[in-house]
Amino acid sequence: xxxxxxxxxxxxxxxxxxxxxxxxxxxxxxxxxxxxxxxxxxxxxxxxxxxxxxxxxxxxxxxxxxxxxxxxxxxxxxxxxxxxxxxxxxxxxxxxxxxxxxxxxxxxxxxxxxxxxxxxxxxxxxxxxxxxxxxxxxxxxxxxxxxxxxxxxxxxxxxxxxxxxxxxxxxxxxxxxxxxxxxxxxxxxxxxxxxxxxxxxxxxxxxxxxxxxxxxxxxxxxxxxxxxxxxxxxxxxxxxxxxxxxxxxxxxxxxxxxxxxxxxxxxxxxxxxxxxxxxxxxxxxxxxxxxxxxxxxxxxxxxxxxxxxxxxxxxxxxxxxxxxxxxxxxxxxxxxxxxxxxxxxxxxxxxxxxxxxxxxxxxxxxxxxxxxxxxxxxxxxxxxxxxxxxxxxxxxxxxxxxxxxxxxxxxxxxxxxxxxxxxxxxxxxxxxxxxxxxxxxxxxxxxxxxxxxxxxxxxxxxxxxxxxxxxxxxxxxxxxxxxxxxx
Numbered sequence: 001x002x003x004x005x006x007x008x009x010x011x012x013x014x015x016x017x018x019x020x021x022x023x024x025x026x027x028x029x030x031x032x033x034x035x036x037x038x039x040x041x042x043x044x045x046x047x048x049x050x051x052x053x054x055x056x057x058x059x060x061x062x063x064x065x066x067x068x069x070x071x072x073x074x075x076x077x078x079x080x081x082x083x084x085x086x087x088x089x090x091x092x093x094x095x096x097x098x099x100x101x102x103x104x105x106x107x108x109x110x111x112x113x114x115x116x117x118x119x120x121x122x123x124x125x126x127x128x129x130x131x132x133x134x135x136x137x138x139x140x141x142x143x144x145x146x147x148x149x150x151x152x153x154x155x156x157x158x159x160x161x162x163x164x165x166x167x168x169x170x171x172x173x174x175x176x177x178x179x180x181x182x183x184x185x186x187x188x189x190x191x192x193x194x195x196x197x198x199x200x201x202x203x204x205x206x207x208x209x210x211x212x213x214x215x216x217x218x219x220x221x222x223x224x225x226x227x228x229x230x231x232x233x234x235x236x237x238x239x240x241x242x243x244x245x246x247x248x249x250x251x252x253x254x255x256x257x258x259x260x261x262x263x264x265x266x267x268x269x270x271x272x273x274x275x276x277x278x279x280x281x282x283x284x285x286x287x288x289x290x291x292x293x294x295x296x297x298x299x300x301x302x303x304x305x306x307x308x309x310x311x312x313x314x315x316x317x318x319x320x321x322x323x324x325x326x327x328x329x330x331x332x333x334x335x336x337x338x339x340x341x342x343x344x345x346x347x348x349x350x351x352x353x354x355x356x357x358x359x360x361x362x363x364x365x366x367x368x369x370x371x372x373x374x375x376x377x378x379x380x381x382x383x384x385x386x387x388x389x390x391x392x393x394x395x396x397x398x399x400x401x402x403x404x405x406x407x408x409x410x411x412x413x414x415x416x417x418x419x420x421x422x423x424x425x426x427x428x429x430x431x432x433x434x435x436x437x438x439x440x441x442x443x444x445x446x447x448x449x450x451x452x453x454x455x456x457x458x459x460x461x462x463x464x465x466x467x468x469x470x471x472x473x474x475x476x477x478x479x480x481x482x483x484x485x486x487x
Contacts, residue, residue, distance in 0.1 A: 022420060025081035030409040032112075032400030033104040034381055037413075038070045038083045046085070047139035049095035049384075063143055066094030066387065073393055075120040075192050078420035079413075084118070084395030087126075087387050097142040097382035103135040104399065106201070107374040114198040114406045116414055117154050118393040122192050127385030128392055129153030129164050132399065135379030142382055147177075149376045152199045154188040156389075163188050165199060165209060167221070169229055169372060173365050180225040180372075186216045193421045194395075196414040200403050205373045212418065213410055221372040229372045231363055240358035247351045253344040260342075267337045272330040279323040286325040289313040 027037060036045070048068055052060040066089040072082060087094045104111075117128040131148040138146075151166040162185035170177050186209060189195045198210040201221070209217040222229055291311040301309050319325035381397060396413045398406045456474045 022078060022080050023416060025079050025083075028396075028409055028412050030398070030405050030412070032398050032402065032405055033102070033378070034098075034100045034397065034399040035409070036098065036381070036397040038085050038395060042070050042085070045098040046096055047098070047142075049097070049142045050140045051095065051143040064093045064095040064384075065089070066092035068094065068096050073118060073120065073194075074391065075118070076421045076424040078194075078417040078424070082395070082413075082417075084116070084393040085383070086120075086394075087383075087385065087392045088390055089387065090390040091388055093384075093386050095142055095382070095384040097133065097137070097139050097146075097380050097384075099137075099139065099380040100378065100399070103377040103379050104401075105377050106401070108203055109401045110203065110403055111201040111373070111375065111401060112199065112403055112406045113150065113152055113397075113399050114196065114410065115153065115397040116194050116196050116393075116395045116417075118192070118194045118395070119156075119190070119389060120192055120391040120393055121389045122190075125156055125388035126392060127155050127387065128188070128394075129155050129383075129385070130394070130397070131382040131384060132378045133380040133382050135377045137380055137382075139380070142384065144384055146382065146384075148382065149378050150199075153197050154195065156188065156190065161188055161190070162186065163197060163209060163211065163216075165207070167225075167372070167375060169369070171231075171365065172367050172369070178227065180221075180227065180229060182217075182219070183224055183226045184217065184219075186211065193425065194393075194414060194417045196410055196418075198406060198410070200406075201373055201375070203371075203373055205371070213407075213414065222370075230368050231366055233363055233366050234360040235363045236358040237361045238358075242356045246356050247349065247353050248356065249349050250352050251346040252349045254347045255344070257344040263339055263342050264337065265339070265341050267339060268335055269338050269340075270332040271335045273333040274330070276330050278328045281323045282328050283318055283322060283325045284328065286316060286318050288316055288319055288326050290316045 025037075027039060028035065036042070046068075049064045051063045053063045054060060066087055069086050069088050070083050071086055073084065085096070113130070113132060115130055119126070119128065129151060130153050131146075132150040132152075133142075134147040134149055147168070149168060151164055153164060155162055155164050164185060165182040166179050168177050169180050189211060196210075196212050198213075199207065200210075201207045205221040207219055207221060207224075208215060290313060292314045295311040297309040297311075303309065316325060378399065381399060383394060385392075396409060398409050400406070452471075452474050456471050459471070
């Protein structure tokens with residue numbers, strides 16, 4: 001029975017290994033304002049930037065020379081045929097964008113952005129975030145100057161890596177736009193595997209950031225950002241000046257104090273230690289250095305031109321090996337009579353008025369926006385990054401108004417990838433060396449069957465068909481046991 005039980009467990013493991021074969025990509029049925037899986041028609045939507053900048057000599061050059069490609073992952077690919085957008089160039093600026101089919105107005109409903117980022121060459125300096133662009137942008141001229149609504153996602157900044165959440169907000173009085181940065185931005189996950197970043201902004205101004213389907217950061221648009229959405233009601237009066245007679249000094253020297261008669265300002269800090277004695281064996285007549293006995297006059301030395309040759313000196317070994325040489329001098333010690341320069345003690349200043357601050361006045365630019373979640377209309381998705389690491393892959397971008405739809409897309413894509421990538425990563429780890437002793441069936445039937453079965457399972461993980469060809473008997477037995485268990 002023990003042998004059958006052991007074989008049954010191994011059979012189940014073998015079946016699980018075969019079942020873990022990579023799935024084939026199939027487009028999602030999830031809908032949204034923008035859902036991108038980089039299918040074969042991706043180039044119909046995405047346009048690399050052709051924006052230019054001035055050169056020092058007055059000409060123009062392309063601002064974004066980083067190359068883009070749509071391809072399968074090169075590191076632990078999990079879904080057959082699944083492709084993503086890859087920033088291919090190292091140490092380069094990349095920019096690419098795609099318009100929404102119709103502008104998305106987030107007002108009055110949840111706003112959700114979600115995407116996958118995979119740093120296939122590992123964590124290094126490089127952006128991995130996306131921008132949600134204002135409606136009406138020009139794809140070919142997309143640059144860092146293009147107005148955007150929200151910037152969200154991973155950024156490895158060496159140091160200071162974080163998951164950005166920044167939104168742009170307009171002062172209704174001055175009409176100036178200001179970036180509002182999340183004060184406590186979460187740390188990104190660093191590694192070669194896929195990471196999922198989700199942002200949900202609710203109509204009540206609350207928001208939530210999820211990383212790999214787990215809630216990471218929650219907050220409120222009115223409280224969690226710097227600078228704050230709403231300015232202070234009052235500000236310092238720029239015209240108010242500190243009075244010339246204002247006294248800032250809290251303490252002053254006591255004018256009634258006087259130096260004590262016995263205070264000796266000239267007493268030295270240290271004095272010779274009169275109790276010290278010359279160490280026994282001190283060589284008073286020995287010089288500290290002596291001519292180097294191993295030194296020789298160079299052959300090219302000419303006494304008439306160069307003068308008498310004098311050997312270089314070296315420390316006297318009698319001094320270094322003994323207590324010391326030369327004139328002995330008493331060591332110094334702290335002077336108990338030392339007091340230093342006298343100064344009057346400090347007392348409270350009777351004229352002290354306290355810290356001065358300008359008076360407050362009404363803020364002429366004050367406003368109150370209680371609904372910053374009413375973001376501007378979104379017209380597109382852009383990726384505008386600087387990369388020190390190449391092969392950064394973006395995939396499964398969702399922009400819409402349904403947290404449930406975003407979660408559904410994540411379940412269809414990221415959850416599948418995460419499981420398989422972990423299995424592949426575990427398989428890459430160094431395995432413990434196999435036992436040198438092979439169990440004998442007659443003596444250890446359970447151990448014998450277990451070793452055979454585990455060897456088959458390990459081979460099947462890498463190549464199921466090859467495993468059956470190489471070990472047909474073991475595969476047949478395990479399959480038979482599995483069918484028996486299944487009835």
